[in-house]
Structures are given as structure tokens and as C-alpha cells.
Amino acid sequence: MTDHSGILRDLVKGDWVEPATGKTYDVGVKDIIINTSLDGAEAELVAKQHKGKSISIVSDPFTHDALGHRVYKALAADGQDVTEYVWQKPVCSEEGVKHLREQTRNCEARIAVGSGTVNDTVKYASFLDERDYSVFATSPMNAFTTGTASVSFDGFKKSISCRGARGVFFDLSTIANCPPPLISAAFADVICRTTAQVDWLMSHILFDTPYTDTPYTLLAYDEPDMVANASKMLSGDLDALGMLTRISAIMGLGTTFTETTHSGSMAEHMISHYIDMFAGDKHPRSSHGEQVGVASITMSLMQNQVLRDANPPAMRPTHIDEKEMLARFGPKLAENMMTETRKKALDQHKADQLNKRFDSEWDDIRNKLQAAMLPYETMNNAMQQAGCQRTATELNLDTEFYREAVTGARYIRDRFSMLDIVDDSIGLSSFIKSMPV
């Protein structure tokens, strides 16, 4: 195992030099610390980012006990002007954000402790109030370093661009005690790097859409070790958790390099969104990472199958069945989805052009994509070892509905992915029939 912890340190300071281009980057976040323990360092870390400010520490009952109260005591003992708000039932909705702003209106800076919901609400509330915030993470999720918050408006989740944290602090000894499903879900939400990269790079190769290697260059430092040590994630091995946390933190910063979420969010995320949008009563209350994990297995199988085939797919024009779309999604959503799909749809001319390119360049194209692709078997084994769910059945999701999600996900966004290749060649419904779900 190689120690790559210096990479993040350099990145945050603006000193990381991209090997291929010689470029440096300003990632916005001022400090990212990942340590075996931060016990005793809390006050100094906060003072460095929020010197002289009155601080409100926000946690939920679980994260308060796990870490929040310890942070409060450390700041109080240091003589900092600090109050503590333990939010009994946090929700990241319009009302939740309003509630939190009222409860913490007198502070000058907020410290979020823990969970995704607390972090996202504090992030968005602080953005609206134009105040700074930092976060002590209690799980290895990638949401802590992003500049976006997932807020629900009238029951619909929206990803809102706001300002990221000043400091993001990971105490691995605390993270090792978080519920195991959170660790497995975080693992799934970063190993999808491979399916997202294959999709995004393929779109670039075929249609010259924007693409950059930078997030992947950074992720490549730790990914092989993380995959090789997947079985240690749930046993409290702090080195293994450190790798997962570093990769998550870098994945969260991905948007900083690309100004889009494409680098970590392609077809596997669209399938997960479809589940959230349409499962209704059938939704098993699985988390984002859990759903992305299952969808990544599906996409990996699909990508591996298409790209291992020496014969290229035979593309046909995209068929958008307006009647079926209206019946399936209702007028408003169907309109949105048809607009998104038309942006990437193949007409006869485009399909002919693709087939011509495939005839002469297929080996070259699939070699390039295979270089970004984890073998399906490697990915499946690693996810099993990290305790991830890998099928809709394991998610407790109706398998018929999951098949529907895989066939419908391509309509959600204009992002071109392997779903489009398969649907416009052999057809997704026949493909999904042969797949274990």
C-alpha cells in the first residue's frame, strides 16, 4: 500500500501539478484533513478557518454522541465562542433549511457534524446567509467536499450549486464506528468511477463532447489499493478506510475540475435517479449509494459485454415513442424527457456515420474505453467484499420495476451513455432480460 495522503494536502494548497499538463488548480476548500484520530485537534482546526467568529455546532442525536459533543467541548475548553444545536429530526427541505437558519441565526459560522442531511442543510443555509461553514464528517461519503447540496422542494430533490465548506475534517476512528451500510454505500458511490468514465469518455470520442482526465488522474492514485483492500472496509481497518475516504473526498471535488458532475455521474446515476423519481410505494428506502452500486453493476456488465465484443454494435436511429412516453411519465415529465433525449438522439444520418466509424475504428475505440474500464469480475468481487448490494433483489426493489428503470433511465438526461448504444442497437429490453437483477 502506498501512502498518497500528500496528494490531497498539495491539492488543497493549490500545489498539485497535473502530470500530463503541468496545470495547478484552486479547489475552493481551504483544508481537508483525514487522520486516524482528530481527538485534541478540533479547536485548532476550527480556529484556523473561523478565527474570532461565534460558532454554532450542528449535529443530530447520533452524530452528537459520536463526535459533535466532543467537538463542542474542545472548542469551549479553548475559550471559543461556541453554542451547540442538536437537531432531533433533520430534514434537508425548504422548511428544514428555514428551521436551521432560525435556530442558529446568531452565529457567525457553522460547524456541521456528520450526516449527509446535516451537512447539506448547513451547507445550503450557510450559503443563503453568506456565512462560512466547516464540517466534521462521520462517514466516508463524497458529499462533504462537493459544492452542491441536495435539497427537497415539495418532495422533489434538487441538486443546488452553493459554496463548499472551508474545512472538511475526517476522523477515521469515528468513521470506523459509523453504520456499516454507510461505508458500503460510500464504496459503491466511488467505484462507479469506472462506469461513469467509460460513458463520459465514449460520448467524447463519438461526439466530441467536453471531457477531462483530471479527476481520474487524481482518483487513480488510490483506486487499485482500495479495490485490493475492499474486504477490509468493514473490519475497521483505518488504512483501508483512509483510502476510501481520500477517494470520496477527491470524487466530491470532481465538479471543481470539470464544472459539471459528468466525471462521477453518468448512466449508473441516471438509473438511481429513475428509481427515486418513479418507484413511489415500491421504493425500498435504499440510499443513493446503495442504488448507484446496483446500477453500476448493471452498467459494468453492459459495458464489458459490448466492449469485449470484436463486432461493433449496429446502430439504428433513436426511436422516441411519444405515445408511450406520455402514458409512462405523464405530460410534464414526458415533455422534459423527450427534450433531453432529442438532444442526443440519432437520426438516420448520425446512425450511418457511427456505423461507418465503428467499421473502421472499433478496435481503437474499444481499446481506449477498455483502458478506463474495470473488468466486471474485479468490480463485482470488490463490491461483494465491501458488503455492497449488487442486485435489485438485494436492495429489496421489485425486479420488474428495476428492469423498467434500466430501460427508462436514458430519457432522464441528455448524457450519452452505454444505455443509448445498447438501446439503439440490440434494444435495452432484450438486453435486460438476459441479465441477473
Ligand SMILES: [Zn+2]
Ligand atoms: Zn453519487
